[in-house]
Amino acid sequence: MDLETYLQNTATEVNKILDQYYGSPATELSQAANHLLFAGGKRLRPAIFKLAADIICPEKTRDILPAALALEVTHNFTLIHDDIMDGDETRRGKPTVHTLWGEPAAILAGDVLFARAFALICKAGASDRSKVIASQMLAETCEKICEGQQQDISFESRQDVTRDEYITMVTLKTGVLYGASAAIAAVLSDASDSQIEFLYNYGCNTGAAFQIQDDIIDLMAPPEKSGKDQASDIREGKQTLIAIIAREKGIDLAPYRRTLSKDEIAGLITLLQDSGVIGDVQKVAEDMVQSAIEGLSSFRDCPERKILSDLAYHFIQRGY
Numbered sequence: 001m002d003l004e005t006y007l008q009n010t011a012t013e014v015n016k017i018l019d020q021y022y023g024s025p026a027t028e029l030s031q032a033a034n035h036l037l038f039a040g041g042k043r044l045r046p047a048i049f050k051l052a053a054d055i056i057c058p059e060k061t062r063d064i065l066p067a068a069l070a071l072e073v074t075h076n077f078t079l080i081h082d083d084i085m086d087g088d089e090t091r092r093g094k095p096t097v098h099t100l101w102g103e104p105a106a107i108l109a110g111d112v113l114f115a116r117a118f119a120l121i122c123k124a125g126a127s128d129r130s131k132v133i134a135s136q137m138l139a140e141t142c143e144k145i146c147e148g149q150q151q152d153i154s155f156e157s158r159q160d161v162t163r164d165e166y167i168t169m170v171t172l173k174t175g176v177l178y179g180a181s182a183a184i185a186a187v188l189s190d191a192s193d194s195q196i197e198f199l200y201n202y203g204c205n206t207g208a209a210f211q212i213q214d215d216i217i218d219l220m221a222p223p224e225k226s227g228k229d230q231a232s233d234i235r236e237g238k239q240t241l242i243a244i245i246a247r248e249k250g251i252d253l254a255p256y257r258r259t260l261s262k263d264e265i266a267g268l269i270t271l272l273q274d275s276g277v278i279g280d281v282q283k284v285a286e287d288m289v290q291s292a293i294e295g296l297s298s299f300r301d302c303p304e305r306k307i308l309s310d311l312a313y314h315f316i317q318r319g320y
Helices: 003-022 028-037 044-056 058-086 097-101 103-122 128-155 163-188 193-220 241-248 262-274 277-296 303-317
Strands: none
Touching: 003 028, 003 044, 003 058, 003 303, 028 058, 028 097, 028 103, 044 058, 044 163, 044 193, 044 303, 058 097, 058 103, 058 128, 058 163, 097 103, 103 128, 128 163, 163 193, 163 241, 193 241, 193 262, 193 277, 193 303, 241 277, 262 277, 277 303
8 A cells, every 4th residue: 555545544544533532522612622633634643653553563453543543632732732822823724723712712622632632542452551651651742742842932032043952842842742653552562662662763753854844845835835925934033954054054044034025035945955055954854764764674574664664755755
């Protein structure tokens, strides 16, 4: 099975189970909690969960599938709170939760999803010991995500953020939830400690690379393809890896912190390409993905391992 088909099938399966659990909200708060959860999404974290479980012990995957949903509802919990902090009015083409229900209710809706995540792990058909370890792992992951978000916010007032600081931030903010998706599946499948570590590192590296590619897409993709204002990160002075490496090369991006015409954006892209900035950023993401894939070599050769490799490459090959 190819990657695209696998992701589509997994999304369909996840959506069906989510509907079984939460498809009939009885209260306004439940409606708010469900809003983004049922608004779409590629369900990448449950996909990684399933792939990791199938690599370890495919006979157990269906029994532990409720825990795959735990990663998805955790992801949506973070989106609701991110939208509040960023003041965003739309997400997945729909009004954000705080826009529709107000900030207090949106905060509570995120908290509901946070609680649901741990209940879903408890529903997994695995040993009590494994579920305790998985719950601890998810709790620690949520704390790391919060640390990453705070670091990202703190970068807004700095112009001296280093490569290492940035990579640490995106690994915490984005990578660790992908890492937990793979590692929790391994834990519930009774994997060895080394297998759990390899899968956790796979998720963390590919997740961080995913975020780096997002930064490139923000600059390179036209609005009609990305759904966002082109070059918004540079216009807002965000400390992305592009901005950091540009500064390392002596390129001053301060003049671009304003409304830019299409020609000016095209000129900026040419400058960053010719100076090697874009190539260097891509190399960082490629190295992270390569490290992730090398870690998979210790697992048995199977279709799921190949799909995990294909997914890692997909994360950094999303076009613009």
